[in-house]
Amino acid sequence: MSHNSDQVKEAALFMQEHDRFLVLSHVNPDGDATGSALGVCLMLEKMGKEYIVVNEGETPAKFSFLPRFDLLRNLSEESLDDTFGAVIAVDCADESRMGDVRSLFASGAVLLNIDHHPTNDGFGTVNLIRTDAAATAEILYDVAIAAGVSFDEELALCVYTGLLTDTGGFRYSNTSPRVMEIASKLLHYGVKPGDVAERCLEEITFAHVKILRRALQTLTLSHQNLVASITVRPEDFVQENAAREDAGGLVNYCRNIEGVEVGVSFVESEPGVIKVSMRARDRVDVSAIAKHFGGGGHAKAAGCTMRGNLADVQSKVWQVLGEAVGVKVDE
The missing domain is CATH 3.10.310.30 (Diaminopimelate Epimerase; Chain A, domain 1)
Known part of the structure; x- marks a missing residue:
C-alpha cells in the first residue's frame, strides 16, 4: 500500500474535521500503543483540537518519560462522566482490545481505527490498517505528514518509541528499510536513541x-x-x-x-x-x-x-x- 494512500489522507481529514476527541489504545498497552496514543495527542494539540486520552488499566511506568504521559486516564481506577462523538483508537487488533472504554462513546460516535495487526477486523468508521507496517507508530508518521503537522522532539520521541519497541530494538524481522529511514529522520529532532533504549528495553525493576x-x-x-x-x-x-x-x-x-x-x-x-x-x-x-x-x-x-x-x-x-x-x- 502506498504510504500516501487515500486511507492515510482520510485519517488526516478525520482529525481535521472534528474538534474534540477521545484517544485510546489497547488494554495492557506496550510501547507502540502508548507512543502512538500520546503521539496522536501531540498532533491534535498542534491542530488546535481538544482531547482526553484514556485506557482501561494502568500504563507501564517505564513509559513515563514520554510527553503527556501524565494525562493518561486509567478507567479501572477512576470514572469519567462524559461521552465523545469522535474517537481515535490506535494499535487495537480488534474491537474487544479497547476494553470498557467503549462505554464513553456517544450514540452514533465515529471512530478512526489506526492499526497494523493482520487480525484487525476493521471496527472503525474510518479504518487505516497497514499490515505491512512494523508498528502503528510507522503509520502515524505518515498521518502526521498528510495532516501537515510539523515534527518536534516530543512528537518524534513518541513515534520513535513505537518503532523501537515493536521491532525489538530494530532486531525483529519487521525491521524494514523504511523503519530505519523514519528512525533516522526522527533522530534529527533531538531523540536520544540510547536513552530511549535504556528506558524501554534495558532497565528492569x-x-x-x-x-x-x-x-x-x-x-x-x-x-x-x-x-x-x-x-x-x-x-x-x-x-x-x-x-x-x-x-x-x-x-x-x-x-x-x-x-x-x-x-x-x-x-x-x-x-x-x-x-x-x-x-x-x-x-x-x-x-x-x-x-x-x-x-x-x-x-x-x-x-x-x-x-x-x-x-x-x-x-x-x-x-x-x-x-x-x-x-x-x-x-
Missing part, C-alpha cells in the same frame, strides 16, 4: 527479577521440545510485591531457547484471569492461535486473555499448539 526467578522454576518443554512454557500465579505477585507489568517479557526467555519453535507465558495476575503471550520462530503463525481464543496479534508475536482454571487453559492452548507444530503435547 527488581520486582521483575524476582518474578522471573519464580517463573523460571516453572519452565516446561513439551511437544518434543518444540514448545517452551512458563507460568506466573497470583501468589507470585503477592509474595514478591510485584505488579502485572513486572511479568512483561517473560515469554521471550521461552522462545529464545535453542530448538524451540514457540514460547508461551501464562500470567495469572488475578485468580481465573490468564494472559497468554506467544512468540514464534518460523513454523507457526501464533496470531491464528490467539485469534482462536479471542485474541490477536502478529504471526510471530500474539496473545489473548482467557478465563478459567489455569490447568484447563494451559491444556487448551497446548492442544492447539500441538496441531500447529504437528506434535502432541505429551510426545
Whole structure:
C-alpha cells in the first residue's frame, strides 16, 4: 500500500474535521500503543483540537518519560462522566482490545481505527490498517505528514518509541528499510536513541527479577521440545510485591531457547484471569492461535486473555499448539 494512500489522507481529514476527541489504545498497552496514543495527542494539540486520552488499566511506568504521559486516564481506577462523538483508537487488533472504554462513546460516535495487526477486523468508521507496517507508530508518521503537522522532539520521541519497541530494538524481522529511514529522520529532532533504549528495553525493576526467578522454576518443554512454557500465579505477585507489568517479557526467555519453535507465558495476575503471550520462530503463525481464543496479534508475536482454571487453559492452548507444530503435547 502506498504510504500516501487515500486511507492515510482520510485519517488526516478525520482529525481535521472534528474538534474534540477521545484517544485510546489497547488494554495492557506496550510501547507502540502508548507512543502512538500520546503521539496522536501531540498532533491534535498542534491542530488546535481538544482531547482526553484514556485506557482501561494502568500504563507501564517505564513509559513515563514520554510527553503527556501524565494525562493518561486509567478507567479501572477512576470514572469519567462524559461521552465523545469522535474517537481515535490506535494499535487495537480488534474491537474487544479497547476494553470498557467503549462505554464513553456517544450514540452514533465515529471512530478512526489506526492499526497494523493482520487480525484487525476493521471496527472503525474510518479504518487505516497497514499490515505491512512494523508498528502503528510507522503509520502515524505518515498521518502526521498528510495532516501537515510539523515534527518536534516530543512528537518524534513518541513515534520513535513505537518503532523501537515493536521491532525489538530494530532486531525483529519487521525491521524494514523504511523503519530505519523514519528512525533516522526522527533522530534529527533531538531523540536520544540510547536513552530511549535504556528506558524501554534495558532497565528492569527488581520486582521483575524476582518474578522471573519464580517463573523460571516453572519452565516446561513439551511437544518434543518444540514448545517452551512458563507460568506466573497470583501468589507470585503477592509474595514478591510485584505488579502485572513486572511479568512483561517473560515469554521471550521461552522462545529464545535453542530448538524451540514457540514460547508461551501464562500470567495469572488475578485468580481465573490468564494472559497468554506467544512468540514464534518460523513454523507457526501464533496470531491464528490467539485469534482462536479471542485474541490477536502478529504471526510471530500474539496473545489473548482467557478465563478459567489455569490447568484447563494451559491444556487448551497446548492442544492447539500441538496441531500447529504437528506434535502432541505429551510426545
